[in-house]
Amino acid sequence: MRIAVAGGTGTVGRLVVEHARREGHDAVVLSRAAGVDLRDAQAVRRALRGADAVVDAASTATTSGPRATEFFTATSKILLAAAEQESVPHVVLLSIVGIDRNPNGYYAGKVAQEALYEDAPVPWTILRATQFHEFAGQVAAQASLGPLQLAPRARVQPIAAAEVAARLVELAAAGAQGRARDIAGPHEERLERMIRAWVRRHGARRPVVPLNVPGAQMRGLRRGLALPGAQASLIGPTFDEWLTALG
C-alpha cells in the first residue's frame, strides 16, 4: 500500500519510512526538507493523492504551550482536510502517554491535536507511546549552558523509536481502530541518567548537571505522569541495551 508519512524525515518518521519500505509498501515523505510544508494545503493535497493511509509523525521543537498548540492545530487541520478531499481511507496519529494527565507546555498541543483526530472526517487511529530512547539526545541537544550539559530530572519509561515506527506501519496497514493500545519500553528510567549515558557514549567529558526544570510540564514528568498504565504493551530493548547496540 501507499503510506504518506508527515514528518517522514524526523526521529521516528524516517524509521516509519524505512520500515514501510522494508515491508514492501510505497512511502511518501511530507516534510519541509522533502519539499512539502504541512502549512501549504495545496502541497499537502498533492502529496496525499493516491495514498491508502497517512501516518502523522510531524513535530515542532518547543516547550511553549501556545506555540505547540498553534503548530499541531494548524498542521493537523490541513492534513485531515486533505485526507478527506483525496479520499484517503485512514489516518494514524502518533501521540504521547499521559498527556491528558499533564496537559501543559508541548503536551497542551498534543491534547489539542488528539481532539482534532477524534473528530476527523476520515477513519482514524491514535497510538500513544512513551518517550523514545532517542529523547535523551533530543533533550541534551537543547540543554547545554556554556561548558555544562544540563540534564532535566524526570521519570520516564522509554521505548526505541524503531519499535514505535514498526507499530505505526502495522496499524496503518491494519485499518482504523480508534484508540490503539499504548506502548512503552520495558522499564522505568531516570531521564537525567539517560542523558549522562548518552553524552558519555558520544565521547563528551563535559560535566552533566541534573536539575529540576521549572514549569508544570516538567513537574508532571518528575511526578511520573508520563509513565504507562498497566494495560500498555511493553516492548523492545531497554535504554542500556539500545545504547550498547548503537555500537
Ligand SMILES: NC(=O)c1ccc[n+]([C@@H]2O[C@H](COP(=O)([O-])OP(=O)(O)OC[C@H]3O[C@@H](n4cnc5c(N)ncnc54)[C@H](OP(=O)(O)O)[C@@H]3O)[C@@H](O)[C@H]2O)c1
Ligand atoms: N520524541 C519523543 O520522545 C516522542 C515520544 C512519543 C511520541 N512522540 C511524537 O512523535 C512525533 C514525532 O516526534 P519526533 O521526536 O520524531 O519529531 P522530530 O524528530 O522533531 O521530527 C519532526 C518532523 O516534523 C517535520 N516538520 C516540522 N515542521 C514541519 C512543517 N511545517 N511541514 C512539514 N514537516 C514539518 C520535520 O521535518 P522538516 O524540518 O524537514 O520540515 C521532521 O520530519 C510527534 O508527534 C511527537 O509528539 C515523540
